[in-house]
Amino acid sequence: xxxxxxxxxxxxxxxxxxxxxxxxxxxxxxxxxxxxxxxxxxxxxxxxxxxxxxxxxxxxxxxxxxxxxxxxxxxxxxxxxxxxxxxxxxxxxxxxxxxxxxxxxxxxxxxxxxxxxxxxxxxxxxxxxxxxxxxxxxxxxxxxxxxxxxxxxxxxxxxxxxxxxxxxxxxxxxxxxxxxxxxxxxxxxxxxxxxxxxxxxxxxxxxxxxxxxxxxxxxxxxxxxxxxxxxxxxxxxxxxxxxxxxxxxxxxxxxxxxxxxxxxxxxxxxxxxxxxxxxxxxxxxxxxxxxxxxxxxxxxxxxxxxxxxxxxxxxxxxxxxxxxxxxxxxxxxxxxxxxxxxxxxxxxxxxxxxxxxxxxxxxxxxxxxxxxxxxxxxxxxxxxxxxx
Amino acid sequence: xxxxxxxxxxxxxxxxxxxxxxxxxxxxxxxxxxxxxxxxxxxxxxxxxxxxxxxxxxxxxxxxxxxxxxxxxxxxxxxxxxxxxxxxxxxxxxxxxxxxxxxxxxxxxxxxxxxxxxxxxxxxxxxxxxxxxxxxxxxxxxxxxxxxxxxxxxxxxxxxxxxxxxxxxxxxxxxxxxxxxxxxxxxxxxxxxxxxxxxxxxxxxxxxxxxxxxxxxxxxx
Amino acid sequence: xxxxxxxxxxxxxxxxxxxxxxxxxxxxxxxxxxxxxxxxxxxxxxxxxxxxxxxxxxxxxxxxxxxxxxxxxxxxxxxxxxxxxxxxxxxxxxxxxxxxxxxxxxxxxxxxxxxxxxxxxxxxxxxxxxxxxxxxxxxxxxxxxxxxxxxxxxxxxxxxxxxxxxxxxxxxxxxxxxxxxxxxxxxxxxxxxxxxxxxxxxxxxxxxxxxxxxxxxxxxxxxxxxxxxxxxxxxxxxxxxxxxxxxxxxxxxxxxxxxxxxxxxxxxxxxxxxxxxxxxxxx
Numbered sequence: 001x002x003x004x005x006x007x008x009x010x011x012x013x014x015x016x017x018x019x020x021x022x023x024x025x026x027x028x029x030x031x032x033x034x035x036x037x038x039x040x041x042x043x044x045x046x047x048x049x050x051x052x053x054x055x056x057x058x059x060x061x062x063x064x065x066x067x068x069x070x071x072x073x074x075x076x077x078x079x080x081x082x083x084x085x086x087x088x089x090x091x092x093x094x095x096x097x098x099x100x101x102x103x104x105x106x107x108x109x110x111x112x113x114x115x116x117x118x119x120x121x122x123x124x125x126x127x128x129x130x131x132x133x134x135x136x137x138x139x140x141x142x143x144x145x146x147x148x149x150x151x152x153x154x155x156x157x158x159x160x161x162x163x164x165x166x167x168x169x170x171x172x173x174x175x176x177x178x179x180x181x182x183x184x185x186x187x188x189x190x191x192x193x194x195x196x197x198x199x200x201x202x203x204x205x206x207x208x209x210x211x212x213x214x215x216x217x218x219x220x221x222x223x224x225x226x227x228x229x230x231x232x233x234x235x236x237x238x239x240x241x242x243x244x245x246x247x248x249x250x251x252x253x254x255x256x257x258x259x260x261x262x263x264x265x266x267x268x269x270x271x272x273x274x275x276x277x278x279x280x281x282x283x284x285x286x287x288x289x290x291x292x293x294x295x296x297x298x299x300x301x302x303x304x305x306x307x308x309x310x311x312x313x314x315x316x317x318x319x320x321x322x323x324x325x326x327x328x329x330x331x332x333x334x335x336x337x338x339x340x341x342x343x344x345x346x347x348x349x350x351x352x353x354x355x356x357x358x359x360x361x362x363x364x365x366x367x368x369x370x371x372x373x374x375x376x377x378x379x380x381x382x383x384x385x386x387x388x
Numbered sequence: 389x390x391x392x393x394x395x396x397x398x399x400x401x402x403x404x405x406x407x408x409x410x411x412x413x414x415x416x417x418x419x420x421x422x423x424x425x426x427x428x429x430x431x432x433x434x435x436x437x438x439x440x441x442x443x444x445x446x447x448x449x450x451x452x453x454x455x456x457x458x459x460x461x462x463x464x465x466x467x468x469x470x471x472x473x474x475x476x477x478x479x480x481x482x483x484x485x486x487x488x489x490x491x492x493x494x495x496x497x498x499x500x501x502x503x504x505x506x507x508x509x510x511x512x513x514x515x516x517x518x519x520x521x522x523x524x525x526x527x528x529x530x531x532x533x534x535x536x537x538x539x540x541x542x543x544x545x546x547x548x549x550x551x552x553x554x555x556x557x558x559x560x561x562x563x564x565x566x567x568x569x570x571x572x573x574x575x576x577x578x579x580x581x582x583x584x585x586x587x588x589x590x591x592x593x594x595x596x597x598x599x600x601x602x603x604x605x606x607x608x609x
Numbered sequence: 610x611x612x613x614x615x616x617x618x619x620x621x622x623x624x625x626x627x628x629x630x631x632x633x634x635x636x637x638x639x640x641x642x643x644x645x646x647x648x649x650x651x652x653x654x655x656x657x658x659x660x661x662x663x664x665x666x667x668x669x670x671x672x673x674x675x676x677x678x679x680x681x682x683x684x685x686x687x688x689x690x691x692x693x694x695x696x697x698x699x700x701x702x703x704x705x706x707x708x709x710x711x712x713x714x715x716x717x718x719x720x721x722x723x724x725x726x727x728x729x730x731x732x733x734x735x736x737x738x739x740x741x742x743x744x745x746x747x748x749x750x751x752x753x754x755x756x757x758x759x760x761x762x763x764x765x766x767x768x769x770x771x772x773x774x775x776x777x778x779x780x781x782x783x784x785x786x787x788x789x790x791x792x793x794x795x796x797x798x799x800x801x802x803x804x805x806x807x808x809x810x811x812x813x814x815x816x817x818x819x820x821x822x823x824x825x826x827x828x829x830x831x832x833x834x835x836x837x838x839x840x841x842x843x844x845x846x847x848x849x850x851x852x853x854x855x856x857x858x859x860x861x862x863x864x865x866x867x868x869x870x871x872x873x874x875x876x877x878x879x880x881x882x883x884x885x886x887x888x889x890x891x892x
Contacts, residue, residue: 029418046724049717055430073724078713079752086710086749087717090686093704094721112707120706140430141454192430193453198414199425223702224722225682225731228615297451371430373454 009071011209013044016174019210020167020270025202032194035162035201036101036127037062039169040072043125044209046096047074051084054139055191056103056129063099081106085113085126092122095215095222097173101127103191107145108133111152117184118153118256121220123176123213124184125169130290131191132370135344140371141190143290146319147347153256155185155263156319157271158289162201164317165189171270173210179217181263183256188319190342193291260321267318274323275314277330282312284387285334287327287352289316292340292374299376303383311383316348324355336387337362340379344369394548395456396443398537399475400465400493403435403577405534408561409465410441412538415557416549417445425450429476438474445548458483461545463537464492465519471498479503487511491540491606493519493533515544515609519602526598527591531581539599543606551603555596562592612638612681628655636700637680645675645825655698660691663857665847665864666738668818669765670695673736673845676825678832683732684722686715688741691771691849696736709746711735712753715760723759730836735762739780740770743799747779750801754809754840761831761841764801767849775852782871787852802844802875811839811882815875817846819864823874833889834882841882846872 014023019042030038036059040048048067050060067075074091078084081102091098102110107128117124130145132138149156157172159165165187172185189195221227267274278300286296293315300311314330316323331337331352339349339362349364356362366382368374396413400406407428414426422445429440442456455476462481468474470492477483481490481503490507492498495518499507507514517540523532535558542551562578582588616633617625635652637643643651653674660667670692677683680701687696687705696703704714715733722731742750742764753760769787770776777790779799786793805813812834814827824845831841848863850856855863868874878886 027418029415029424047717047721074720076720076756078716079748082707082710083713083749083752086707086713089706089710090704090714090717090719091721092717093714094718095725096721098717098721113710116706192427196430197425197427197453198411199450200418200423223684223704223718224725225684225702226614226726291453294451294453301451373457375457376452 009207011207013209013211016170016210016270019204019208020170020174023204023208025204028201028203029198030162030201031058031196031198032162032165032189033058033196034062035166036169037066038201038203038206039166040099041066041206042204042208042210043099043170043173044097044212045072045099046213047091048072048099049084049087049091050075050077050100051079051081051102051106052077053081053103053106055131055195056101056106056127059101059127059129059195081110082113085110085117088124088126089113089116089120089122092117092124093120093223095218095224097213099125099127101129103129104131104133104139104142104145108148111148114149114152114154114184114186119252121182121218121256121259122184123173123182123218125172125176126184126186127165127169128186128188129191129195130188130342138370139191141192141291142343142369142371143188143190143341144343144345144347144369146188147343147345149186150320150347153183153260154320155183155260157185157187157317158319159187159189159194160290160293160315162194162197162199165194166201166203168271168317170210171267174270175263175266177213177217178263178266179219181259181266182219183259183263188290190291264321267321271317273326274318274321275316275326275330277312277314279312280330281333282310283334284311284336284338284383285314285331286311286338286340286379287314287316287331287348288340289319289348290342292342295374295376296340296379299379299383302376303380319348319351322351322355327352328356331356331361335361336383338379338382338386339364340374340382341365341367342369342374343367392447394445394461395459396445396461396463397456397459397477398441398443398463398465399469399477399480400439401468401474402437402439404439404465405531405577406439406465407441409463409534409538410443412554412557412561413443413541413549415560416553417443419556420549420553422447423450425453427454429455438469438476440476458485459488460485461489461491461541463541464490465533465537467492467494467498481507481510481512484510484512488513489544490514491537491544492516493537495521513544513609515540515606517602517606522602522605523598526601527594529581531577532595532598535595535599536602539602540606542599543603544609551600554599558595558599559592562595563588631655632700637674637677638700642678643675643680644829645672645821648675652700654695655700658695658698660694661851661857663850663860664691665818665849665860666691666765666767666771667695668860669824669845669847670699670736672818672821672824673763673828674699676828677732677734678829679730679732682730683734683832684718686711686718686733686735688737688746689772690738690741691767692736692738692741692765693772709741709744710749711737711741711746712749712758712760712762716753716756716758719759732832732836733760734832735760737764738771739764739766739768740778743779743801747799751804751808754805754842757809757839759835759837759839761828761835761843763828763831763843763845765845765847767847767852768798769849769852771849771852785853802842805842806877809840810842812841812878813876814843815872816843817864817868817872818848819861819868820874827876830878830886834878834885838879838882838885
């Protein structure tokens with residue numbers, strides 16, 4: 001038991017396993033943005049940095065309130081997203097636990113820093129509240145920014161709803177901070193569909209906190225001059241005239257990717273798997289992530305009411321590392337694989353096609369973008385066109 | 389009205405409390421043990437710009453997200469939604485399911501004849517409620533229009549939600565008992581409302597009174 | 610930090626590279642504050658550094674490294690460019706990631722170190738080139754000053770992008786013909802020094818590598834004042850023989866010429882900074 005000095009709230013530190021898997025929960029009727037703040041409230045975060053962009057802003061307002069109440073030790077609004085992500089990198093170098101969030105164009109503006117986080121082996125948790133970017137400009141929900149981030153070296157989790165968002169942020173810290181993992185995680189949710197939508201979320205008591213981050217367990221010492229200093233830049237090596245630099249940089253890169261591989265067992269433990277499967281023996285399998293999962297569930301419910309019961313669902317929770325084997329196995333019996341998405345590019349369909357045998361079974365759609373919703377009728381129509 | 393799966397679309401102008409009304413209704417529904425999912429129209433918030441919010445209510449878990457395209461109930465908070473087309477959905481009854489309910493804030497009938505014919509063909513029950521007039525009468529501000537609209541909904545939609553649970557949700561929303569995420573502007577509006585009423589308690593009491601009056605008014609239909 | 614932390618156990622000693630062993634034996638930690646008068650008696654950076662002959666930047670770095678008030682508690686944030694080469698050879702933590710992000714990284718780091726070590730001064734020193742400050746990182750530099758971050762920023766001004774092959778920078782003098790300025794630069798040096806004074810810096814100094822004592826004193830003061838008073842800025846003229854095409858032996862002469870004309874020594878500090886400085890100088 002320790003007492004927060006500013007808020008005077010008595011809080012109890014517990015492990016992420018206890019918080020996520022064992023603690024009894026209470027019902028709250030909240031938005032996705034509020035769920036993010038509730039996760040951060042319980043995550044024992046040292047420092048958060050904010051910059052406004054729709055639809056992310058509300059969550060970082062609430063996290064500002066947490067700072068004002070003494071739940072976070074430092075918080076400020078930086079000058080743009082690149083500055084935010086750079087300062088978050090600096091704060092994480094300092095050996096504490098950090099949080100930030102952004103959306104669409106902010107993600108793209110900050111882009112250069114994400115591989116730096118991964119290359120620096122930092123367990124940063126960043127919430128991405130996906131929206132359109134500039135094809136043409138749009139603030140509406142769209143998941144295209146995930147495509148841009150696939151090969152940054154970060155882990156990528158995609159929340160279906162506010163409950164997932166809450167759980168995945170806390171699980172994100174637990175997984176990212178494993179000494180054998182220790183790379184950043186982006187926790188994504190579809191803007192508005194999750195951030196601005198109010199629903200019931202089950203929350204552990206608000207006087208519980210994750211155990212503090214322990215930088216002594218990190219595979220790389222912090223920049224605090226209390227640990228052995230690192231003379232070489234810890235980040236991807238720049239010294240082009242050094243003949244060992246190719247090997248060093250390449251080896252380091254492989255180690256970052258290997259760290260994500262080592263995260264799989266922790267994702268299984270804290271998130272109940274990289275995927276979730278409904279109706280595994282179905283001939284038609286829908287593979288989806290984010291809000292597209294919810295829309296697919298609705299389609300499956302409507303279809304089963306109409307007597308079409310041979311439709312199953314694979315919810316992809318972890319995009320990086322990607323569950324190639326799990327998806328291959330879960331689609332083994334399917335003759336039609338549908339991948340509905342909220343973006344024009346169809347990145348999830350590409351990932352699925354690259355993971356399975358006989359990928360002609362994959363229908364890369366239906367896809368909506370520019371802010372359109374994806375009514376279950378559209379998914380059902382697509383299935384009927386190809387199968388029923 | 390069949391209450392297995394009910395989708396409500398609320399249309400009005402920015403600043404009228406359309407989003408807050410949806411929030412309060414959702415809170416009341418969840419408190420009564422049912423499922424509710426609530427969201428606003430996804431766009432920039434501006435005063436007097438068209439705005440919509442959506443409430444999905446069910447006795448089982450709700451998956452569907454986003455705009456309600458096929459509502460069972462439409463609530464029109466401002467006559468301009470119909471008379472000037474200040475709406476994201478045109479015409480305002482687009483997608484309305486058969487035998488549904490339309491509540492319009494207006495002292496007099498304002499639906500054009502040819503639209504009325506279409507609504508009749510759908511078997512829609514169309515009710516005009518002077519919600520703003522009632523709000524001004526009982527709270528001395530038109531900012532409580534969303535309250536009287538909720539009262540009217542309670543009076544017209546049987547078994548949807550009790551008047552008492554609406555009252556409790558209103559109290560929660562304004563007394564700060566619940567954790568509310570409000571946009572900058574709606575937080576400012578809350579303050580504006582509070583200053584109009586001086587004290588939260590009297591505001592909640594006045595609101596409750598207005599809701600009850602609208603409920604009684606609607607009961608006659 | 611204690612020297613113990615970097616001292617290996619006996620069993621591992623022979624596995625370490627010679628320069629690491631030298632760092633432990635002769636590095637700047639825990640043997641009292643060093644000044645440039647002590648140069649030659651300790652290792653301010655690991656030799657040999659890969660800079661060009663006559664490099665003004667490397668000289669600026671060596672003088673800077675010999676002027677740190679507490680090297681055992683100093684962390685350097687840099688940015689890509691020539692300054693990278695010698696700074697990675699300093700005995701201190703050094704981070705160099707995306708171009709121009711240095712004052713943002715430093716802001717986050719300094720704040721986290723205040724959280725973790727509220728009783729100690731952890732000096733965060735930004736040491737970067739002119740392109741990093743005046744061009745690509747101007748936003749982040751200025752905003753860290755506006756916010757009043759407790760950071761010392763040092764610009765090693767060689768008036769050119771050296772590492773990428775001699776391109777015009779915002780700090781290049783007007784008229785200079787360089788890559789990407791084939792007909793000569795069309796505007797004067799960006800007045801970062803003047804901007805610093807009006808943007809929240811409580812201490813600023815303009816020096817050249819031809820005046821080592823002034824340079825050392827300016828960096829020392831900048832670091833000390835940044836601890837408690839506010840952001841500080843030192844602009845160091847460090848000419849580049851390779852790209853500005855003068856003989857490497859002439860670096861100091863060129864710097865001295867600058868001192869007489871457009872790079873005159875200047876020092877500014879607020880009253881509060883002055884008071885702070887005299888207080889710590891007394892004690």
